[in-house]
Structure formats: C-alpha cells, structure tokens
Amino acid sequence: MNALIVSTSKIYGSPYLAYLEKPVKAFFKDKRQLLFIPFARPGGITWDAYTALAAEKFAAFGLNLKGIHEFEDMSEALKSADGVFTGGGNTFLLLKTLYDHNLVTPLSAAVKSGQIAYMGSSAGSNITGLTIGTTNDMPIVHPPTHDALQLLPVNINPHYLDPIPDSTHMGETREQRINEFHHCNDQHVWGLREGSWLHVRPDIVTLEGPHTARLFRKNQAPIEIAPGEVNLTL
C-alpha cells in the first residue's frame, strides 16, 4: 500500500497545497491516471469547481488530475486509475457520497492491493482510518455507517489542535473529545498537526513534516511521536 495521509491541504500563510509540492510530486511521479475525489465540497463548492482548483495545482506540479465524476461509471474509473487524491471538506458528506455511489469497497481494495496510490488531506485523510469517529466536522448529513476505508488499523484526527492556553471557552478541547471517543471505542487515534503527514509504503510508515504527532490509546496517557519511522500497531 502507498498512501500520503495529510493533516491539512493548507498551512497558515501559504497557498493551497504549496508546502506539499515536493512530496506530492514524488508520490505521484510516473502515474498515468490520477483521479480527484471532490465529494467533501469545502464551503459547499461544486464537484466541478473543487476539481478545477485541485487540478490547477496539480498541473503546476506537472501532474494531470481528473475528477472521478467526469467518468460515466465511477467504479470503472477506479479500475483504470493508479492514483487518487481525495480533497478535504466535510467528512460526513464525503463518506456518505462514497457510500451513495458504492465506491467505498472498490476504492479501499484498490489502495490495499497497491493498484492505486492514495493521497488524502483533512477529510480525505480521516476516511483512511477505521471509522470517521474522530472527525472534527459537523454531521451535516447522515452516512449509513461511520466505517471508513480502513486502510489503516487506527483512526486519524486531522488538524489536531493543542488546547488553547488561557481559553475561557467551556466547550471540550480536542483531547477531551478523543478521550470521550475512547470511552466507546478501542482503536488508537493519531492526532496529526497541521503541516504533518503520514507516508505509508509497503515496508515502512513514516511521520513527515516538522511536528510530532499525538497518539491517543484507550486507558493510556497520550504520547508524542517524533517524525521518522513510526509503528501504527504500537
């Protein structure tokens, strides 16, 4: 399996995908058929508009990206693809749309088999975990299940945010939310800070970018994981 699981498509003060130019170019080098999955619709933009945005960036990287919805049969399109990028937005809408079009199983299988190199950012990364149970998004639609692509044996929390010092807000911190998740679920949760990504290859998984990741395990204190080789089944 080859996957690039990115916390955010944008870091502060930098344009869309700009900080990821090198890893994206290397990851999708020599791919013939790259598909974009625009279903998360950030800000409610259309599939076409979102695809145009991503394709423009990819073109600047020398990569040709086509929207999966441009194909008459989206399942068939997956069969001839060797790369997929799923953009961020709303995780519930993304997962529900994948289920609506019966794409969860074929996409997951094609990535697991190594046929498709998969890159996701934000919501697109969330769905690589066991479930979307650790998304930060609003449940604007109701998917038939929270079960996701299950490429990883863990859950992802993208845009992981440390508690804000001296905050007077009484809503739960991200860490409190993930702790509540662990009262009802067992899987580990990787909190990926903005600027971080996981690079999954057949023989090694590495945490990339300048930050440590925060690993939450049920009934254990969270720990910080340094960039470099990591063990997802820790």
Add this chain to the structure above:
Amino acid sequence: MNALIVSTSKIYGSPYLAYLEKPVKAFFKDKRQLLFIPFARPGGITWDAYTALAAEKFAAFGLNLKGIHEFEDMSEALKSADGVFTGGGNTFLLLKTLYDHNLVTPLSAAVKSGQIAYMGSSAGSNITGLTIGTTNDMPIVHPPTHDALQLLPVNINPHYLDPIPDSTHMGETREQRINEFHHCNDQHVWGLREGSWLHVRPDIVTLEGPHTARLFRKNQAPIEIAPGEVNLTL
C-alpha cells in the same frame, strides 16, 4: 411547551450550573417529579456519577432530581414526570442512547404536550432542534438518524464560538461549518453563545443572558439577535 435551552452548564470561572440558579429554580418551581437524563456522559463518566453531580446542584437549589435510569421502565418514568433536565456531554451518544431505549418519541410528545418542562444544556439543548446536524461533538457512536426531539422548528448550535482573531489554525470556523450545513439542509440555526439560553413558553420565546445570539439562515447573511422576545420562525 415549556423549555429552557441552555448553551452551556458552566461559564468560565463559575461552578457547574451556578450562573443558572435563578432561572432553574423558577423554571422547575413546584415540580413533583424531576428526572435527569445522564446519557451524554461528559468525559465518559457513568450515568450514576453524572446524576449524582447534577442532583447535588439541584438539591442546593431546593429541587429533587432523580436519574431516569433509576427507574425499571424509563418510558413509564416519563409518564409520571413533570420535569426533565438533560445534561451535556456527547450529543451522538445522548441521541443514540435515547433511541436505544425508545425514549425519543415519548419524551418529545410529553414536552410538546406541556406535561414535562424540559431543560437541556449543551448536548441536551442540541437535541431540542430538528436534528443534531449542528452539534460540535465528535461522532463517537453512530445513531440511527440525526433526527432529534424536534421541539423547535430550527437547529441549535450550543457553545457558539466567534472566529478567533489572528488564528493561524486552518480548520473551519464555526460559522464556516454552519454555512456548510446549509449547503445540505434548510433549517435555521441558532448559535447560542456560552451564557445564553432560550426560554420557551406557550405564548412567548425569549433569549436570555447577556449575549446576542447568531442566527444563520440558508442563503442569507447571519444576523445578531438581541436578548428579549424572539421569533423562532423568523
């Protein structure tokens, strides 16, 4: 219908429910059978521990509060109750547990008929809307639907948070999230800031507390609503 729909049980620097002493006392005055619904389990605490916490506060207000789970038949318990307080915590867990015990329909009907005076805070307020589609919580469990008690013709967003000035975080603001909700849903959303609550009586609805509320309507710019009488079907 009589309902007290509270954004948060705690405001910064003040103990649990303390700022609500006067309205809670007045709202539940002369009630004989007050039930607590502890299903939202903040921080994963048990139903018993959560009930003890709320009952202690209510006792200090001169009110006798019993956990709904202390009754053998929870639906039957609702029939003889004249007041219910649903505490905050995780909205998905709260709604799923209500559905698991077939309590959504009888609770909703008893509040709508005026038999039960209903107070909710945070997650307990979220479920008074049409759906829980504007909760801030993590989807730690999967309820069979997002449809909620539907006491109100709108949705609630508790702990409403204004954008943080100069934030470098790239995750969506609350307002962006609610805008995304409106790309898939039509109902108005009331953003209740911490310290605010709606007081619903048969003939009048008022916004209480020191803050304005932020009202989001599909395809319209959000507006600020001043405390005082409000129109939920605006």
